[in-house]
Amino acid sequence: MTMLEDRGQRPIPSPREISTQPRFSDKVFRAVVTTGGLSSLAILGLIAAFLGYQGFEILVKEGITFITTSEWTVEVDSFGAITNTTFGLAAMLVGTILCALIAVLIAVPVSVAAAIFLSFYAPASLKKVLVSIIDLMAAFPSILFGFWGLFVLMPSAEYWARLINRYLGFIPIFKVDPPIFTRSPFIAGVVLAIMIIPIVTSISREVFSQTPLDRIQAAYALGATRWNVIRTVALPYARGGIVGGSMLGLGRAMGETVAVYTVLNIVYQINWQVLFGAGGNVASLILLKFGEAQPYEIKALMAAGLVLFLLTLFVNFIADQIVAKSGSKGR
Amino acid sequence: MSFQSKNDNKEKAMATPSSLASVAANGRKPGTSTLGIGLEARGVHAWFGKHHALANVSLDFPAGTVTALIGPSGCGKSTFIRTLNRMHEFIPGAAMAGKVLLDGKDIYEPGTDVTKIRLKIGMVFQKPNPFPSMTIGENVLSGLKLAQLKNANKDDLMEECLVRAGLWNEVKDRLNAHGGSLSGGQQQRLCIARALAVNPQVLLMDEPCSALDPGSTLRIEETIKELSETMTIVIVTHNMQQAARVSDFTAFFLADGGPGEMIETAATSQIFSQPRDKRTENYVTGRFG
Numbered sequence: 001m002t003m004l005e006d007r008g009q010r011p012i013p014s015p016r017e018i019s020t021q022p023r024f025s026d027k028v029f030r031a032v033v034t035t036g037g038l039s040s041l042a043i044l045g046l047i048a049a050f051l052g053y054q055g056f057e058i059l060v061k062e063g064i065t066f067i068t069t070s071e072w073t074v075e076v077d078s079f080g081a082i083t084n085t086t087f088g089l090a091a092m093l094v095g096t097i098l099c100a101l102i103a104v105l106i107a108v109p110v111s112v113a114a115a116i117f118l119s120f121y122a123p124a125s126l127k128k129v130l131v132s133i134i135d136l137m138a139a140f141p142s143i144l145f146g147f148w149g150l151f152v153l154m155p156s157a158e159y160w161a162r163l164i165n166r167y168l169g170f171i172p173i174f175k176v177d178p179p180i181f182t183r184s185p186f187i188a189g190v191v192l193a194i195m196i197i198p199i200v201t202s203i204s205r206e207v208f209s210q211t212p213l214d215r216i217q218a219a220y221a222l223g224a225t226r227w228n229v230i231r232t233v234a235l236p237y238a239r240g241g242i243v244g245g246s247m248l249g250l251g252r253a254m255g256e257t258v259a260v261y262t263v264l265n266i267v268y269q270i271n272w273q274v275l276f277g278a279g280g281n282v283a284s285l286i287l288l289k290f291g292e293a294q295p296y297e298i299k300a301l302m303a304a305g306l307v308l309f310l311l312t313l314f315v316n317f318i319a320d321q322i323v324a325k326s327g328s329k330g331r
Numbered sequence: 332m333s334f335q336s337k338n339d340n341k342e343k344a345m346a347t348p349s350s351l352a353s354v355a356a357n358g359r360k361p362g363t364s365t366l367g368i369g370l371e372a373r374g375v376h377a378w379f380g381k382h383h384a385l386a387n388v389s390l391d392f393p394a395g396t397v398t399a400l401i402g403p404s405g406c407g408k409s410t411f412i413r414t415l416n417r418m419h420e421f422i423p424g425a426a427m428a429g430k431v432l433l434d435g436k437d438i439y440e441p442g443t444d445v446t447k448i449r450l451k452i453g454m455v456f457q458k459p460n461p462f463p464s465m466t467i468g469e470n471v472l473s474g475l476k477l478a479q480l481k482n483a484n485k486d487d488l489m490e491e492c493l494v495r496a497g498l499w500n501e502v503k504d505r506l507n508a509h510g511g512s513l514s515g516g517q518q519q520r521l522c523i524a525r526a527l528a529v530n531p532q533v534l535l536m537d538e539p540c541s542a543l544d545p546g547s548t549l550r551i552e553e554t555i556k557e558l559s560e561t562m563t564i565v566i567v568t569h570n571m572q573q574a575a576r577v578s579d580f581t582a583f584f585l586a587d588g589g590p591g592e593m594i595e596t597a598a599t600s601q602i603f604s605q606p607r608d609k610r611t612e613n614y615v616t617g618r619f620g
Contacts, residue, residue, distance in 0.1 A: 124423070212460075214456060214458055214460040215460055215462060215463075217418065217421065217456065217460070218456065218460040218461075218462070218522070218525075219462075219473075219477055220418065220421065220449065221416065221418060221449055221453065221454035221456075221526070222449065222450075222453070222473065222474035222477045222478060222525065222526070222529060223446045223447065223448075223449040223450035223474065223477065223478035223529060224446065224477035224478060225446050225477075225478075228476075228477045228478070228479070229477070232462070232473065232476065232477055233462065236464040237464070
């Protein structure tokens with residue numbers, strides 16, 4: 001429509017460009033926070049580039065079999081020169097995911113229950129003590145979890161594994177053949193669960209504590225019991241946060257090295273029988289092999305690191321999607 | 332004057348062909364057995380930690396009446412209304428003394444199931460607080476879910492409550508939209524509908540219109556007048572015109588340095604035309620507060 005057709009009306013102006021001249025102090029502050037924000041991205045990128053660069057040769061040579069086969073051998077002749085190598089991560093990847101899933105399946109219900117207790121039931125004095133203990137646990141060195149898992153937990157967990165096997169052994173993943181119950185993915189999963197419970201509890205409790213008071217009061221004023229207030233108001237509100245916390249726990253469980261290395265029997269064969277004493281874990285493999293690896297094998301370990309990095313990134317991406325989808329609903 | 336407007340309203344209510352109106356037409360009068368005998372506060376004190384917020388309030392709320400609690404900020408009227416359905420005790424360090432009798436039975440008696448008390452004495456808050464994760468329809472019926480009550484005909488109940496809260500016409504085509512998608516005034520009426528769904532004897536309203544525009548306020552005042560046919564209503568308000576418009580009785584609260592006290596209570600027309608206490612007169616004539 002032209003101006004002429006618009007006769008009798010005031011011409012409609014095109015929108016003005018709106019700008020502002022920021023002050024110097026604002027520019028400085030902006031530069032500082034931008035640097036901070038980009039540095040983590042830059043570090044992440046540098047790590048990925050380093051791993052990719054180092055592992056490139058192996059990735060090209062092995063191709064897709066690097067993640068689809070399970071053999072990991074380096075043959076040397078009597079002079080110590082490499083004659084033949086095969087690198088495959090499949091068993092380690094399956095093991096990593098299996099252990100982390102077991103950990104999350106055990107940890108999340110326990111953590112949510114703990115967070116609900118702390119937020120809605122615990123008396124104020126007990127709450128204070130418990131919260132600081134749980135926060136302390138989140139910062140506990142993982143090797144100590146590993147030791148404790150090996151010497152204290154393993155005997156009991158072995159007993160639980162036998163029980164599960166006896167009564168649920170007809171389910172394929174609970175089969176154990178031959179009967180080796182120690183150092184299994186199940187036990188590693190339990191140790192990992194104990195490791196991630198503090199962090200998942202901590203995050204869940206934080207989200208629960210932000211449940212808007214007016215909604216809680218509205219529910220109580222309608223004659224709700226405490227459990228019903230939690231079920232209909234607090235849980236929907238906190239769901240996004242709980243999922244986020246669980247994914248953070250899952251990430252930590254997948255990347256855990258020392259604790260798993262201590263309690264898991266690393267075997268280069270894919271094993272879905274979670275109670276059977278054979279498993280894998282990419283991070284533990286790197287730790288296991290790194291000490292005596294020759295330069296060429298180190299390259300393979302770098303490539304393995306890159307795969308783990310991508311796997312973690314992928315899981316976090318999925319987690320973000322889930323949080324974004326479920327986060328807005330209860331709010 | 333306030334009585335006059337209320338009677339007009341009764342006639343209107345009788346003319347509407349709803350189940351509620353027929354109840355009203357049956358002539359439920361204050362003090363009849365279907366409504367119970369109302370709510371009585373006996374020597375109620377309230378504390379927040381060591382702070383004595385409210386002292387020795389005794390007040391009757393006869394069944395089927397609207398009582399307005401007025402007074403300047405900090406006079407303890409909100410604290411008082413929250414002692415009437417035991418919401419006061421949620422605040423850490425809160426304490427109370429005295430008795431609150433519902434149909435002659437103390438709601439603070441040891442061994443009382445407080446959830447049942449709150450079912451009988453509903454509450455609408457200052458800030459509209461629908462559950463945002465639920466649809467409009469689910470919000471109305473949320474009380475049934477929360478208190479685990481059974482109701483065979485949920486759709487009828489939902490419609491009845493929304494009609495009574497004066498919201499039905501605005502939301503009947505979008506009962507599946509989320510509660511948060513409504514305007515502030517609509518949200519508050521949704522909260523009233525939600526409170527009605529569990530069929531309370533008494534409805535407490537803590538400044539229900541303070542966050543709303545004049546149009547929404549008017550709608551809610553109409554709703555209050557209609558509701559008073561079937562329940563006992565206690566309303567805290569900062570708006571004296573509102574108290575004059577909707578209430579049968581008015582109680583004036585004041586904290587004069589010490590804890591809040593009830594200075595005077597009487598029929599609303601009397602409080603506004605010839606209050607006994609000088610301080611009441613000063614407040615209702617706008618000399619302070």
